[in-house]
Amino acid sequence: MTTKGHRAARRTDALSKEVIVQAATEILDADGEAALTFRALTRHLHTGYGAIYHRVANKSDLLAAAADGVIARVMTGLAVEGKPQELLRALALGLFDAIDAHPWAGAQLTREPWRPTLLEVYKSVGERLQALDVPEDAVFDSAGALVNYILGVAGQNAANARVLAGSETERDRLLAEVAEQWAQLDPVQHPWARNAAKRLPEHDDRAQFLAGVDLILAGIEAVNRGRSEN
Secondary structure (H helix, E strand, O other): OOOHHHOOOOOOOOOOHHHHHHHHHHHHHHHOHHHOOHHHHHHHHOOOHHHHHOOOOOHHHHHHHHHHHHHHHHHHOOOOOOOHHHHHHHHHHHHHHHHHHOHHHHHHHHHOOOOHHHHHHHHHHHHHHHHOOOOHHHHHHHHHHHHHHHHHHHHHHHHHHHHOOOOHHHHHHHHHHHHHHHHOOOOOOOHHHHHHOOOHHHOOHHHHHHHHHHHHHHHHHHHHHHHHHO
């Protein structure tokens, strides 16, 4: 039986929402979304339910605030001067790395794409597209294509890593198995897969992601260059 003397000391300082969100982020990073409960928070913060409910309405509110914090840190760390293409690449890689480090954030952003922090992402992307002379009436679709690619691929990469428990060895083993299967496919029906099998085991997810960003940016510039010439 646990005696009163063996219980963890209850904190006496007032909790801010920032402290609660930071604690939630630590739980999410360590054990995933399922582990984030108010019971877990009370243990982590050595406090009672009332102190948490006073600052946070529910788990959805907490998840949203934690994801906002992840994105906000990316946005505040970005350079403000430079070539638009390089600034967009830096933004894309910043988001990719942040979601890779916090896989739960990618799923949360997909559930609530209207979050104010994502508005800041769209604003940053839109301003840099305008600096590339993308016409005003084309910025909406261009920004949507780029941001959806960034969040979609980053989220899928994080989800894959979660399935593989973050193990590089397990990832290498799985890719080697898939590559071997693809290499055995019929060369007439599946020429792409057989060729891809040569690169699949050693490809770099981050480099491939950035190649996709470059393709989208090149496409945006080419399409709008063609529009201006007609």
